[in-house]
Amino acid sequence: MVRAILLGSGYVGTYLAVGLERIKKGAVAKYGIPLSKYDLPYRVEDIEIVAAYDVDLEKVGKSLYDLGRNIFGEDYDVPETLKKVVVREGINLGSTQGLPFRTTGLEKKYPLKEAIDKLIEEWINLKPDVIVNVITTEEGTAYSSKDEAVDKILRGDAPATHVYAYAAAEYAKRTGRGVTFVNAIPTPVANNPGLLQLFEESGAVVFGDDGATGATPLTADLLEHMAERNRFVEFVVQFNIGGNTDFLALTDPGRNKMKETTKSSMVKDILGYDAPHYIRPTGYLEPLGDKKYVAMHMEWISFNGFRDSLFISARINDSPALAGMLVDLIRLGKIAVDKKLSGTVYEVNAFFMKKPGPLNSKNIAKTHAYRQLLHWLGLA
Template identity: 30%
Template sequence: MKPIRVVLAGAGNCASSFSQFVAQAQADPAATPPGLMCRSVGGYLLSDVRVVAAFDVDATKVGRSLSDAFATPVVSATAFVPLGADGDSPVLPAPVLDGLAGPLGGVVQPADAAQDARPEDVTKALIELEADVLVIMLPTGASRAIRMFADAALAAGIAVVNATPEELARDEALCRRFADAGVVILGDDLRSHLGATTLHTALLELLLSRGLVPSSTYQLNVGGNTDFLNLADPTRSASKFTSKANALRAAGMDDASIAAGPTGFIRHLADTKVCFLNITATSVLGSEVKIDVKLTVEDSPNAAGVIANAVRAARLATDRALSGAVNDACALLFKSPPRGLPEGEARAAFLGFVS
């Protein structure tokens, strides 16, 4: 298959883990590494992906290679494997806009080139890189910067995977623009491979399948990477709470019974995420069932497993001349797709799409 040329908007933790996952696949294309849900997506293997560049604003990353950028102190994702040839790809400057608003401004110094960068520079670079897919992995709440990247990709005619909670694929007006231009957009907000929301919705659907009635639930998440630092600011985390509620609503909960989202930054956890999950449900004769779960994962590899499917699905949708938001590809991979589905239906739709 022709290589899928991927550009990353954001050279942080998730970008590091995804690039490593691609490098692992490139080193042994015949293998099926743990966590790869679909070895083939419409004939595309993960080894067909090439990470050709990333955009960032951090002075310690801009102008350096991906390998060097991922080795900076602000990146806490574990380095499991070397990046190989893609590690030499450049980190290009992006306009700062609102990307460093909130707590991130205290730990990231913007590069001079990023201060001077313009949206049209992003579009120009995407065209010159002959990119196929842009993956947006900017900080939650950076609405202007996220939408700038979506507009730049649309102008360049390049498919978008929106890994953030910002509503792009759910924005009907934006999706009409993508559809009219013949460009694919997938989103919104990655549903981690086996993360808090994936486990939460699976448990809710199990209860419902046995005839139980969930009455209340909460999901409390803490971590120590820059994502959790950013989310410690309530003005930045609001869309994350909305996205998680969308996912739980699709699984059968009503809004009044949901409390789910990031609840704390604990620096020494680094890229570890800890989830405390509770569900209360009514069973036979009004008896009560309570589930309490603690889930501990490394956050960024958990995201990489989903991005591995999303970039190939975006390329496959483009090959099939689809455009706008493609819900058969979105419902399984994202917390807040255009139309939410229960996990079983979403998985069947995705597998049908990629077969």
């Protein structure tokens, strides 16, 4: 069994939990899970979500079943097994500031250090192998050393994601069990030298940062296509408009900057030059819901100076795309724990993440990253 904890019980968290339970009862095929066609030491069905956290007062205290019902409606098959996972209260530290819902947070009831200890105690009892971070994207900076990271985190001068990362490292250190922290959001953890040092010294692993799901991996592969054919890309436009709360949160400039940073790093890495580009989530339009509108436009110079262009228009279900990848990341996280690794694993990050850690590592085409990942797993 692979024991997983969800930080953030929003769309992605709930889609993941519902999809997993539906797979377990044979109601749906395993499409959208990249490695499901290979034999890994752990099956998709082996994943057990042992706890979920949130800070939204509308979610804390409800079960993942209730949250699934809210999203999918009364007629959808939301497995009753999710009734046993009741959303617990997490640490907030302003991660939901400016969003239109009432929130709570353990640090509002206890001094921060005590709140963190309470969380670690809960995790010691829950015995997670993998902790998945899918909370609202928040602003955050990198630390140059472990000491700076720990100092800022314990002083309350850090985003919730970094507090959770610290708690995961402490959990690994105190129990000696090892754990993998999957950072599926842009707030830097795997690209954060201070936190990485903390993970290395605590016997914990981090995969990150920011799950690569919709247009970004497609753009990466198209850029590779251009690079291999020596076509000179003049510009790249890629934008998304969505109607879920993630897109609403990203209308905040600070949060949006985080996404832009994780999405844009690939252009220079893959082409070898920084073609002018506009790659970022662009707007919120409620009626689109979770099915975002993606547009892409690229122009390049071909043989003898001729100019070609490409246009892509797509509607993509946002949350299931990440949820499917998380199924693999959870299994890979457990494999990393079994191997007693610490720090981060570039081969995993390069395929699954928009900004693969550690800091300054290369963003390569996902088609190449996939081969490297299979090699790392001994499957190719």
